[in-house]
Amino acid sequence: MYAIEFEADVKNYIIKIPKEYEELESKHIKIFVVEIQNQTTSLPKGFLEPIQVQSYTQIAKRDDIYER
Template sequence: MYAIEFEADIKKGLVRIPKEYSQLSDGHARVIVMVRDEVVPSSKEAPLDFSDIDIDAFKGKDAVAIQREMRDEW
């Protein structure tokens, strides 16, 4: 796998691949989109609240002791 980099405008949800990369027209690629901060609208989601969830997995156990035991296995 190798990487290429170019800038392009997104129009109607599509990105046109420049002609110099025409060999990619019918291939598979991993695409990473990077945009300037002012382009992406801010998300005003409610913060996650897990205060009403009861988890029994580590109940009554010392979390620090568990972590030390896990590190000793390395």
């Protein structure tokens, strides 16, 4: 499995896939949609660029996570 990203307009409920991805023709694919022009709602901060940490100790200490 691999992922691609491109922008497209929806017209009459149809999204045209660019010619450079013609190998997707007649294949079963999974679609993930993000509306980029809607300013009234936004994705949570960091949704498209999540942080990566080496270990959970960088996030919080055990006592901070599990109150006793």
